[in-house]
Amino acid sequence: MSRISYREALRLGLREALAREPRAFLMGEDVGKYGGTYAVSKGMLEEFGPERVRDTPLSELGFTGIGIGAALGGMRPIVEIMTVNFGLLALDPIVNTAALYRHMSGGQFSVPLVIRTSSGAGRQLAAQHSHSFEAWFAHVPGIRVVAAGGIEDARGMLWPALLDPDPVIVFEYPALFNMEGECPDVVAVDIRSAKIRREGAQVSLITYGGSLPKTLEAAQALAQEGIDAEVLDLRVLRPLDEETLLASVRKTRRAVVIDESWRSGGLAAEVMARIMEGAFYDLDAPVARVCSEEVPVPYAKHLEDAALPQADKIVAAAKRLLRGTGG
Amino acid sequence: MIEFRLPSLGADMEQGKLLEWKVAPGQKVARGDVVAVVDTSKAAVDVEIWEAGTIAELIAQPGETYPVGAVIALLLAPGEAPGAAARPARVRISPAARKRAGELGLSIDAIAGSGPEGAITLQDVEAVAARKAPAAAAGADKQAAMQRAETKRADMQRVVAAAMSRSKREIPHYYLAEAIALRRAGEWLERENAARPVTERLLMAVLFVKAVARACVRHPEMNGHFREGAFVPSVPVHVGVAISLRQGGLVAPAVLDAQAKSLGELMRDLSDLVKRARAGSLRSSEVSSPTITVTNLGDEGVEAVHGVIYPPQVALVGFGKTGERPWVEEGRLCALRAVTATLAADHRVSNGHRGALFLAEINRLLQAPEAL
Secondary structure, X not given: OEEEEHHHHHHHHHHHHHHHOOOEEEEEOOOOOOOOOOOOOOOHHHHHOOOOEEEXXXXXXXXXXXXXXHHHXXXXXXXXXXXXXXXXXXXXXXHHHHOOHHHXXXXXXXXXXXXXXXXXXXXXXXXXXXXXXXXXXXXXXOOEEEEOOOHHHHHHOHHHHHHOOOOEEEEEOHHHOOOEEEEOOOOOOOOOOOEEEEOOOOEEEEEOHHHHHHHHHXXXXXXXXXXXXXXXXXXXXXXXXXXXXXHHHHHXXXXXXXXXXXXXXXXXXXXXXXXXXXXXXXXXXXXXXXXXXXXXXXXXXXXXXXXXXXXXXXXXXXXXHHXXXXX | OEEEEOOOOOOOOOEEEEEEEOOOOOXXXXXXXXXXXXXXXXXXXXXXXXXXXXXXXXXXXXXXXXXXXXXXXXXXXXOOOOOOOOOOOOOOEOHHHHHHHHHHOOOHHHOOOOOHHHOEOHHHHHHHHHHHHHHHHOOOHHHHHHHHHHHHHHHHHHHHHHHHHHHHHHOXXXXXXXXXXXXXHHHHHHHHHHHOOHHHOOOHHHHHHHHHHHHHHHOHHHOEEEEOOEEEEXXXXXXXXXXXXXXXXXXXXXXOOHHXXXXXXXXXXXXXXXXXXXXXXXXXXXXXXXXEEEEEOHHHOOOOOOXXXXXXXXXXXXXXXXXXXXXXXXXXXXXEEEEEEEEEEEOOOOOHHHHHHHHHHHHHHHOOHHHO
């Protein structure tokens, strides 16, 4: 066990994967000489050489396609897409090729591709670099989508993703890069299940990724007011771990879904629908959600803070479910 | 549409059982009218309404228990047309609560909701079920009645226990005592009563109540409520009178505006209050409003009473046995009618010095009974 940052955890995970799997290589914009936009792959070009740490031209469409080709050819490519908004340029190869190849080939080919990308706001990167598009990818059958909301997952999600015979997208969160925490020396993360991060009895706070620390903070604030909240980290956004999700809501009978993406058509809506389908008769209050305001994410710090889910909004939403309108 | 909610009829009341409605839909009501009788576990209280209007709908069902604040009736405001804002037709109830009520065979109409937007929650259903369970389990009617009486006694004891525990937990009491000579008061009372018809004769207790009320006017720090960290003095003096009930239990309803009433009026009020307290028909304004309490344990023969303040009040005056005792007067020992008056007061609001002046004021007032 040692205390490391989220950034360091990502770096360790990447290094361990490259060292362990000779067919694995890292490819993306500025991952080599520059050491990665977020300094995650710093030093890796020197350690693993230019064959395995490859800088690419600024073309997500191109290098994601190359990654798919390499995967089909027997390699285990790790494609880094700097931020998820650039990932929109690679939607076609991801959605139309990587996700569908097993189906289109009648099971003859699989695409063991891993895409690492960053998501979320909170660092004053303005409207074009603050998106949360997890739900766009989680919409598509044929890919697994996971989100690293904590230190251990940041270190441990890449390896099981590499072992998966089908495409996996790993979301990382720049807002958490400087967060520090304890990390076991040997990590084994299960990328098939959600995880209870805090046990509670009265309300389930359901979240993932960058909102996880805020949600844990809200749960702590609620505890001081005598409300026992459970925090469920979805962790796997596709396919959703419905069993863990429903078990938590059946136990607490109330749920608030916290999702940094926009409210309309977001992942929170899907989670709420699953709860309605599977746990309606166990509910003691309508399911609530805390999402981002439906505006382009503002640049100004106070406006950006106001636009995103925050601990106080989560606390208020949970209290409304428990105490009625009187608060 | 005006929502009439179950009022709090005492500092520690959390719920009340509706015994009966005194009004019917369509009936006009004025401020202060008695509209319902509610059992608070301590007493059956006549509940007054504080808004004028026309009863549109009686929501609460007699025999059912509701939390304080539950909407129990809807009124049309004066001039409001009926049907302008109808109550939602469906009862708001959570899916889990509806399912559980179905399993228990409970009618959801009779359950008060405590959840979001007044929705009935699982906990509300289970609370109603838990209250019904003991009643259902009782066998013969007589046994059930005895059990109900026992439950009622236990309920009342619980309410008193909660209030007294809160008092001793929160209120830093201090206690003072003063012996008060009652020669003048006794002689005046004898003369006064000789001139009054038997039914209007006064008791010494009435002089005590009036003296306390008058003393409160000069010492406002004894009269009022301590709420949310601050003392809120009261201009009128509503003297709570501790009345023990024959079936056991204790209530302390108020003689309202005691400072402004004549001794004759106070006597009538007091006998009426005792009668109604024992019959179980107190009014909500009497139960919820005392600003100071007087307890008179003289009949039981005790010398003095060191009382527990009833929160949120800040003082309690006790009177012990009224009788002859050795007394030194002008250097001579004699037998004199006297009483020991005691004060239990809240040190957050007043102090021993102020308390002593307050007791001295009561003493002074009792030495001039004709002026009371």
